[in-house]
Amino acid sequence: MLGGAVLTDLALIGRAEAEKRALWTRVEAIGDGAMPDVLLDPAWSYLAEKPRERRASLIERVRAALIDGETPDPRTAASIALLSASGTLPQFHAEIPCNGDVYTRGKELERGDWGAAAASSAVARTTNAVIANAVIAATVLPRN
Numbered sequence: 001m002l003g004g005a006v007l008t009d010l011a012l013i014g015r016a017e018a019e020k021r022a023l024w025t026r027v028e029a030i031g032d033g034a035m036p037d038v039l040l041d042p043a044w045s046y047l048a049e050k051p052r053e054r055r056a057s058l059i060e061r062v063r064a065a066l067i068d069g070e071t072p073d074p075r076t077a078a079s080i081a082l083l084s085a086s087g088t089l090p091q092f093h094a095e096i097p098c099n100g101d102v103y104t105r106g107k108e109l110e111r112g113d114w115g116a117a118a119a120s121s122a123v124a125r126t127t128n129a130v131i132a133n134a135v136i137a138a139t140v141l142p143r144n
Contacts, residue, residue, distance in 0.1 A: 006043045084110040
C-alpha cells in the first residue's frame with residue numbers, strides 16, 4: 001500500500017488520479033516519463049501495475065506460506081493475519097484450499113508468531129556486527 005503523502009505528491013504532479021466509488025476509492029497511475037523526484041518512481045510503478053497482477057502475486061505468496069510452509073515476508077504475514085482475523089480466508093478456497101492446517105497456520109500468523117524468528121535473526125546479526133567491529137577496532141587501531 002502507498003502512503004497518503006506519496007499519493008498526494010503523485011496527484012499534485014498529475015501522475016495519479018482518484019475515482020470515488022460507493023464504498024472505496026480507486027487510484028490510478030497516469031502519464032509517462034521520468035518523475036521529478038526519484039523517490040516517486042517506485043510508487044508510480046506500483047500504481048501502474050495491473051491489480052490482477054498484484055492479486056496473483058499476493059495469492060502466490062499467501063499460498064506458499066499457508067500450504068508450503070514458507071516463512072512469509074512481513075507484508076504477506078500481515079495480509080494473512082487480516083484474512084484470518086476477518087474470517088475471509090475461506091473465500092479463497094479455489095486458490096488456497098482451506099483445511100485445518102491452513103486455518104491453524106492462519107491463526108498462528110494472526111497472533112504474530114511469524115515475527116519471532118525474524119526478530120531473533122535481526123538481533124543475532126546486530127550482535128555479530130557489534131562484536132566484529134569491536135574485534136576489528138581492537139586489532140587494527142593503533143594503541144597509544
